[in-house]
Amino acid sequence: MRLEATTIDIGTSRPLVLLNTVDADELGAHPLDRVRIAWDGATTTGIVKRTDELVEAGTVGVTEPLDHVHGDVEVTLAGTPPSVRCVRKKLDDVELERKELERIVRDIHENRLSDVELSAFVSAVYANGLSLAETKNLTEAMSGVGQRLQWDASIVADKHSIGGVAGNCVTPIMVAIVAEAGVTMPKSSSRAVTSPAGTADVMEVVSDVEFSIEEIERIVDETNGCLVWGGGVDLSPVDDEIIRAENPLSIDPEGLLMASVLSKKRSAGSSHVVIDIPYGEGAKVESLVAARELADDFKRVGDYLEMDIHCAITHGTDPIGRGVGPVLEARDVLAVLEGDGPESLRLKSLRLAEMLLEHCGVDASATEILESGRALERFRSIVAAQGGDPDVESADLDPGEESTTIRADRAGIASRVDNRQLSDLARRAGAPRDSGAGLVVHRTVGDEVEAGDRLYTIHAETRAKLEEAMSFADQLEPIRVRSKADALVERR
Structure with a gap:
């Protein structure tokens, strides 16, 4: 069917193809079917959305990911991607092979799966879990897509918390301490999945967090560290799509959690990583036994990827800071760096920083770096390099009125x-x-x-x-x- 392509902005990042109902009926296209669009010797695929009003008959609307499609185009029905069969297998609790997981990752990256199909994959993993072999293969496939950061330093430190504890924003404090100790620590973080604030959300209160790879390299070269949003630089971009599907369901299944964390760390060029696994009633991991099992799995997947992983199993029955939410957690972070703030946040930040420095073979005192004010100065230099106000103080940050x-x-x-x-x-x-x-x-x-x-x-x-x-x-x-x-x- 020959149609005239036009770009339609309906506020989505999905590759949707809007067909007038008249044209869709003639083509035999139903909602969420796929169509192939050919023009000027090029082809692409989109997911069908039928409409009576947004486009007229004889016109095909394409959303922003397909805005390179233009002019007179040929629209035909396309088949279902083979990865959908793999998703069905996982729904039936069948273990997936490496090539099947690679196929799913590739189709997620190339926007071939609809939101429903992506949610089905996330739900299948939530219901049936991933074997250790599946987790290894999925992590490797996810880290193989997108950009990679590379560093001259032989040791590149990183840290991640699996979440589930309110006010647990130790990362900015740790980065300031570890970077001041002379260790390269380019920290990329996700935005919140099931929590009220991820590290990127908290850092965005005081500085920008979205940068290109070249800009990140400049910031790290200037300050020895950074605190940026990983989604801004196409590091393991499939992870961001999976998180987008997890968000409405407020789920974070263990297999996807490990693949998410380690694929991001591998893409960021990290060599030595401390992973915080809080456990206890109300945390993501409720028992010490389950926390130890998860730590063992992280270590096994890390060994497979040739990454040095060390897990810290911490109590997760109480909030760490006093603030819960981006501004309130940023205020706690600055207060600790200024020599005040919640004692629980200060102590946990010091413990994990000491662990990471020891893990990297660096003889430095996290306590001395914090208490001397050197960590605060390093944090301010990172804020400045990321376009924020280096003179910001905890007292400047006011929550909602x-x-x-x-x-x-x-x-x-x-x-x-x-x-x-x-x-x-x-x-x-x-x-x-x-x-x-x-x-x-x-x-x-x-x-x-x-x-x-x-x-x-x-x-x-x-x-x-x-x-x-x-x-x-x-x-x-x-x-x-x-x-x-x-x-x-x-x-x-």
């Missing part, structure tokens, strides 16, 4: 703090999309509480979102207060 404080209705002890509920509540308030949204946590496990004491404060950028979060909070108990006797029974 709409706020309310939840108070204890009884005296007792804070017997449990639920990270998952805190994160869900911060997201309901608008985080991470609204950078000023989130929570400030006033009590932690073991704290004595009087009736009327503050438990946590909700911040939002609009009244509507604050009210939505308040309504949601009525259904939750993220900080549980019990009498001393009841709290003792709970601990047993």
Whole structure:
């Protein structure tokens, strides 16, 4: 069928082909079918969206990924990519071969899978898991797509937390310490998947995070480190597509988690990586046994990829900082670097920094670097190199103006703090999309509480979102207060 191609902006990054219903019926094209478009000796494939209004009969609309298509084109039905059969196999809990996983990765990268098919793959992994062999093969396939960073340094340090703990923004503090110690640490991070703030979201509060590879190389050359968004430089780009499918479902299955982390690290040129695996009630990993098993799997996949992986198994039953959400976590980070801030965030940052320095064979004191103010100065130099204000202070960062404080209705002890509920509540308030949204946590496990004491404060950028979060909070108990006797029974 001959049609006239025109670019249509409908706010999507997917390669959609909009057909008027009349043309779609004549072609026999149904929603989510694929069509092949040929023009001037070139061909491409898109996914069908039928419409009565957006394009007229005789015209085919193409979205931004296909905006190179123009003029008089030939549109024909295309077959289903072979990788869809592989997705069906995974839905049936059949282990996939290397070539099948490579096919899925290639088709995700080339936008051949619809959102439904990509979500089916993510759901299949969530339901049925990945074997260790599948995880190795998927990680290698994902890191083989997109750009790669290469460094002159023989040791390139990196760190990642699997998440699941509110306020766990130790990475900016670690990067400042490790870079100041003379170790190259180009940190690329994802945006939040299931949490109220990823490292990239937090860093974006004080500086830019999207850079080209050349710009990242300049920043690292100037400062020995960086804190950037990995999706801005096409490092393991398939990971970003998978994360996009995980987001609406708020899932992060272990096999995809390992492939996501290690494919990004490999693409970033990292040689020595510390991975933080928090465990406990409300964390992503709930038991010490499961945390150890995950650590072993990370190490095995890392060995396969010739990366030196060291896992830190940490307690994840309490928030690390006091702020939950981009601005509030950035404020905690700066406060720690300034010599103040939440003690739990300071101690965990130091522990992991010491571990990474030792892992890299560097004889330096993380505590001395932090307490001397050298880490703060290094952080400020990274902020400046990334286009931010090097003089920014924690006091300069204000959360959303709409706020309310939840108070204890009884005296007792804070017997449990639920990270998952805190994160869900911060997201309901608008985080991470609204950078000023989130929570400030006033009590932690073991704290004595009087009736009327503050438990946590909700911040939002609009009244509507604050009210939505308040309504949601009525259904939750993220900080549980019990009498001393009841709290003792709970601990047993």
